Amino acid sequence: MIPGPIEFEPEVLHAMGRATSSHVAPDFIESFGTCIELMREVWRSPKGQPFIVAGTGTLAMDMAAANLIEKDDRVLVISTGYFGKRYKDIIDRYGAKTTILEANVGEVVDLDAIEIELKNNAYKALTLTHVDTSTGVRVDPEPIAKLAQKYNCLSILDGVCSVAGEEIKQDDWGIDVVLTGSQKAIGVPPGLALLVASEKAIQVWENRKTSVGSYYSDWNNWLPIIKAYEERRPSYFGTPPVNLIVALETSLKIIQKEGMETRVKRHRELARAFRAGLAALKFDFLPKSNEISANTLTAAYYPEGVDGSALLAKLSKDGIILAGGLLPELKTSYFRIGHMGSVSSNDLIAVLSSLERALIELGHPVKAGEGLQAFQHELLTKNLAIV
Numbered sequence: 585m586i587p588g589p590i591e592f593e594p595e596v597l598h599a600m601g602r603a604t605s606s607h608v609a610p611d612f613i614e615s616f617g618t619c620i621e622l623m624r625e626v627w628r629s630p631k632g633q634p635f636i637v638a639g640t641g642t643l644a645m646d647m648a649a650a651n652l653i654e655k656d657d658r659v660l661v662i663s664t665g666y667f668g669k670r671y672k673d674i675i676d677r678y679g680a681k682t683t684i685l686e687a688n689v690g691e692v693v694d695l696d697a698i699e700i701e702l703k704n705n706a707y708k709a710l711t712l713t714h715v716d717t718s719t720g721v722r723v724d725p726e727p728i729a730k731l732a733q734k735y736n737c738l739s740i741l742d743g744v745c746s747v748a749g750e751e752i753k754q755d756d757w758g759i760d761v762v763l764t765g766s767q768k769a770i771g772v773p774p775g776l777a778l779l780v781a782s783e784k785a786i787q788v789w790e791n792r793k794t795s796v797g798s799y800y801s802d803w804n805n806w807l808p809i810i811k812a813y814e815e816r817r818p819s820y821f822g823t824p825p826v827n828l829i830v831a832l833e834t835s836l837k838i839i840q841k842e843g844m845e846t847r848v849k850r851h852r853e854l855a856r857a858f859r860a861g862l863a864a865l866k867f868d869f870l871p872k873s874n875e876i877s878a879n880t881l882t883a884a885y886y887p888e889g890v891d892g893s894a895l896l897a898k899l900s901k902d903g904i905i906l907a908g909g910l911l912p913e914l915k916t917s918y919f920r921i922g923h924m925g926s927v928s929s930n931d932l933i934a935v936l937s938s939l940e941r942a943l944i945e946l947g948h949p950v951k952a953g954e955g956l957q958a959f960q961h962e963l964l965t966k967n968l969a970i971v
């Protein structure tokens with residue numbers, strides 16, 4: 585139950601274990617082509633250009649920066665935690681002039697502050713983190729993307745902890761790049777960097793004044809390959825991670841079968857019920873309100889007087905693996921529970937019941953069943969309109 589790698593569907597793992605074919609075998613070309621088509625559905629970007637490259641989510645961040653940012657470009661980084669700061673580090677490498685707007689822990693950056701920056705400076709691009717996995721804060725990308733359009737600025741969304749879990753409508757919202765890594769809500773073992781670029785992003789890249797500084801990331805190398813696979817033609821630049829791509833096809837088909845709308849709703853309802861369960865056990869959350877809380881993970885402070893590592897150790901005895909804190913300044917005061925991908929209410933009930941027992945054993949004053957009751961009540965209220 586960590587925020588990535590998540591628990592993978594058995595069919596996905598089974599697909600990973602199939603005999604590795606040639607990267608130009610007809611079956612594999614078909615799988616790769618299908619992945620490209622299905623990515624457009626998950627991203628809600630019928631006009632977008634998908635890229636599938638071996639690497640991690642960080643490579644997807646780096647690839648967007650390498651192809652779209654040139655020396656001395658102005659870039660606005662909107663940060664809600666650890667991964668926002670990472671984006672600034674990445675963009676700084678390309679010689680851009682970066683400005684970072686940082687939210688307080690558990691909050692989002694004010695829209696007005698973003699607009700003032702965009703109005704006063706000619707930014708080429710802005711970056712934002714949909715769900716910052718260090719804080720569990722969820723940003724609403726739509727109004728920020730609309731502001732970016734108003735000021736003729738590219739928008740790059742780090743969706744590593746949101747794509748295939750949170751609502752995203754890339755084309756409708758006008759986001760220029762939406763990127764992720766395979767091991768989070770998209771449900772494939774680590775190793776794939778995935779992104780979809782808008783037509784405008786591709787134009788900006790085509791009109792660069794200088795060549796792309798990273799050979800491996802350069803879209804000049806990847807675009808012909810992606811286009812060839814989509815047209816079901818053999819092609820080669822760097823050997824694709826065959827097994828991971830077959831696994832991606834399997835996972836994308838599972839996602840397509842569930843339907844993005846249903847999937848987003850499932851994540852939202854389970855996350856709300858889970859937070860209600862934790863709140864009944866007197867946990868406080870890093871995000872300051874429900875409106876800006878992620879549906880893919882929850883970040884909660886340890887209750888006062890409870891030894892965090894002892895708590896996590898007790899859960900791990902029940903086979904429940906949670907993640908510690910990630911923000912350096914608060915690392916030991918909070919923990920994180922991932923609930924994305926194939927997560928079900930049963931998974932979250934197991935977490936809550938184990939947490940209740942562990943808290944009681946550690947002498948924390950909660951009553952067994954309180955968290956579970958709140959969880960059940962919240963789910964039933966939402967699903968059956970029982971008050």
Ligand SMILES: *Cc1c(COP(=O)(O)O)cnc(C)c1O
Nearest residue numbers: 640641642667715717744745765
């Ligand atoms: C996990 C994560 C990353 C980094 O992804 P890696 O695959 O670990 O490189 C970047 N951004 C966010 C929001 C993440 O959750």
